[in-house]
Amino acid sequence: KKMYQGNTEDPCDVDDFNPDMYLDKLLKECSLTELMDREHEMYKQIQALDSEMQTLVYENYNKFISATDTIRKMKKDLKKMEEEMDGLATNMASISQFSGQISGTLQGRREHMARLSGTHTLLKKLQLLFQLPPRLKACMERQAYGQAVKYYTRAEAILHQYHDMPSFHGIHHDCNLIVTQLKERLKEQLNSPGVTPRELAHLVQLLFELQEPTEALCADYLLNAGKSLEADLEVLQQVTLQEDILQFMDLACNRFVRGLCNVTEAYLNLFVNQLPVVESWVVRHKLESFVETLMRRYLAVVAQRLAAEKCCSDNSILVKALDRFCQRLEGVAGGAYVEPALHIAREAVRGRCSHALQALCQFFSQHLTDVRQDVALRKDNLAQLHAGLRSAVLEQVGQVLAGLQAFVQADVSFAQEDCFREPFCLDVRERVVVAFVRHINQSALEFCGQPSGLLLLLLSRLSLDMKTSMVNQMLEMVDEHFPIAITPASTLVEDSGQVAQTLLDDFVRAQGLIISQMLRKSVETRDWLHTLEPRTVRAVMKRVVEDVTVVDMAVGQLYEEGTRKQRSSDSSRRTYPYSASGRAARGGRWASVDHSLLSNIQKLFLEKIDIFTTVDFSRVSVMTGIIKIGLKTYLECIRLKTFSRFGLQQVQVDTHYLQLYLWRFVSDENLVHVLLDEIMGSAIHRCLDPVLMEPSVVEVICERG
Incomplete structure (x- = not known):
């Protein structure tokens, strides 16, 4: 189932x-x-x-x-x-019997026929010997040198065998004269300037068959073949830059390299492969020397042409040319010149890296010039200019790296070699991107100490962005396609951070000095002993507040607010140190002594104010640094002047006006109060009649101002 x-x-x-x-x-x-x-x-x-x-x-x-x-x-x-099958076997036996009988019968005749055939062959050879001189002369007249060599080589052995016989002595002599003349004709053609490589190989083959010395033939062949190849090199040297590198490389490969390969192949077939090992080593050495001499010149010509290729806008053309150059040399001398070709390719690509860096630097300089003009003309706010500069730098770096990626594509044969790929990736990172980052830092530092204004502030923010993100972004773009590194990102980040700090500190000093210049001139150019009773705030104080406000707005566009200390409720109400006002109002000689003593005692309990210190990357820190420099300069100028009563009161009005507005810009309002108190204390100390105005009057004047 x-x-x-x-x-x-x-x-x-x-x-x-x-x-x-x-x-x-x-x-x-x-x-x-x-x-x-x-x-x-x-x-x-x-x-x-x-x-x-x-x-x-x-x-x-x-x-x-x-x-x-x-x-x-x-x-x-x-x-x-x-x-x-039985019948077939019987028939085969009969056939074998008859065949044996026939062979026995014809044995004598076969030997006789063999002797006749040998005699006939000998007679034909002898006839050929007698006809050889006329045939050779006829071939010489018709310039059929190949046929003449064929006739002679076919009869040479017999002629040499019978040359001692009197009847053949004349034939041997005539043939030798004709062959000597034939060799001369062949050598003349061999040395003629218009001979082609194929004709050259044919002539050498004929001379070789005529038993010419091998070394002499090798030398003549290489000498005449070298003339054509040297002419090709001369043509390559005369190629102008109007033809692109790909056309130049096609011409070089199709003429010189192909011609050299043909000459080498013909030489091997004519000499090396037909000689014993001992003799072939000598002629092979001649070929190697010949190839080395020409290849050295060829590589120099190509390297010179590639060195001049600085303005190639399309890297893909250069990649194709270099790939063709390296691939074609794989068939020359067993690939012995591939490594020198890769070295030339590395140098050419290194030139492209230098050109890429130069293009990046020119782009940054031009863009920075445009930004500088926009800052001077105040076309756009600083935030927009900073964003545009940042994005332009990253975009340009990306475009340059995209262009250099053509040299490491998978279909490019020479790019897969480690001796090329690793140095190239290293050049892209170190000689292009890292060098460009350092160029940005160096270019930014060049503006220090110059009247660059807000450009220093903008560059400091750009350098800070380089530290926080841009350096890492650029290196990530490099590592994606060129994964090799020497300079760590931390080094570049640290350098950019130091540059940002230097630029910001220089900006603070520059802006502080601008404020200081205005305050110093306002103090030095005024006659404080004969001044009138104050009725308003001096214009320079208003200008100082206006300039500080403008700078504060600019800094606020690029930096965060920062940290402030807690403010008191009466920050804008203080007018001057109250202890000083009481003593100044009483007047008298002891007032100045008492005030000086009290001022010195107060300084013992106050924190020291550092004027030229490193600022933080924040709005209030920058403004604090600027205001400290300005007020410190104002204080030093006050200490050098002598004041009348009205002069002191004018300083009182000015300092109160500054206190009304400047405290809001700094991180610690007590800093402004301390500096303004020192200014008032110095003014009181330098006053001949230290009597202050009533606070209410000061407030009215400042509000009116």
């Missing part, structure tokens, strides 16, 4: 089936009805198997009969074939 119905998972189909145990199990576990059903089912299965077996027999009956007939026919045919 399993054979006809497939792999049925029925326990009855297993090989170890025990029918008795199976029946006992059914009788014990099944009811009578179930037993009847099981019997009926098995009866149907038996009938189905019966039917299938009958069908199988009927279907294959004809095949069995046909197979029986075929076997019977094969037995009959084999018997007939055996009879035919």
Whole structure:
């Protein structure tokens, strides 16, 4: 059942089936009805198997009969074939017998015919010898030098064999004269200027067959082949820069390199491959010296042309030219000049890196000039100028790196060599990007000490961005396609941070000196002993506040606010030190002494104010530094002057006006209060009649001003 119905998972189909145990199990576990059903089912299965077996027999009956007939026919045919093979063997034996009889009969005649054939061949050779001089002369007249060499080489052995015989002595002499003349003709053609490399190889082959000395032939062949190749080099040197580098390289590969390969191949076939090992070493050495001399000149010409290729706008053209240059030299001298070619390619690409750096530096200088003009003309606010400069620098670096990626593409064969790829990636990082970062820092530092105004502030913010993000962004762009590094990012970040700090400190000093100049001139040019009673704030104080406000707005566009100390509720109400005002109002000689003593005692409990200190990258820190410089200068100028009562009161009005506005710009308002108190204290100390105005009057004057 399993054979006809497939792999049925029925326990009855297993090989170890025990029918008795199976029946006992059914009788014990099944009811009578179930037993009847099981019997009926098995009866149907038996009938189905019966039917299938009958069908199988009927279907294959004809095949069995046909197979029986075929076997019977094969037995009959084999018997007939055996009879035919026996007849064939008998016939072959008869043929062998007749063949032996014929060979024995013709043995004598065969030897006689062989002797006649040898005699005939000898006569033909002798006839050829007699006809050789006229044939050689005819070939010489027709300039069929190849045919003449063929005739002579075919008869040379026989001529040499019989040259001692008197009848052949004249023939030998005539042939030698003609062959000598033939050699001279061939050498003349060999040295002619218009001979092609193919003709040159043919002439050398003819002379070689005429038994010319090998070394002399090698020298003549290389000498004449070198003339053509040197002419190709002269043509390459005369190619102007109007033709792009790809056209130049096509000309070089298709003319010189191909010609050199053809000359080398012909030389090997003519000399090296046809000589013993000892002799071939000598002629091979001649070839190596010849190739080395020409290749040295060729590489120098290519290197010179590549060095002049500084303005190639499309790097893909240079990549194709260099790839063609390196690939073509793989077939010269077994690839011995691939490494020098890669060295030339490295130098050429290094020139492209230098050109890329130069382009970046020119771009930055031009863009910086435009920004400087915009800052001077105040066309845009500093935030917009800074954002534009930042994005322009990053975009330009990305474009330059995208152009240099052409040299490391997967389909560029020479770019896959480690001796090229690693130095190139290093050049891109160090000689382009790192050098450009340092150029930006150096260019920014050049503005220190110059009247650059807000440009210093803008450059300090750019350098700070270089420190926080731009350096890492540029190096990430490099590492994506040129993964090799020497200078760590931390070094560049630190350098940019130092540049940013230097620029910001210089900006603070420059702006502080501008404020100082105005205050110093206002003090030095005024006659404080004969001044009138103050009615208003001096114009210079208003100008100082205006300039400080403008600078504060500019700094606020680029830097965050920063941290301020908690302000008091009466920051804008103080007018002067109250202890000094009481004593000044009383007047008298002891007042100045008492004030001087009190001022010195107060200084003992005040923190020292550093004027020229490093500022933080924040708005309030920058403004604090500027205001400290200005007020310190104002203080030193006050200490050098002598004041009348009205002069002192004018200083009182001016300092109160400054206090009303300057405290809001600094990180600690007490700093302004301390400096202004020192200014007032110095003015009181230098006053001949130290009487101060009432605070209410001072406030009215300042509010009116």
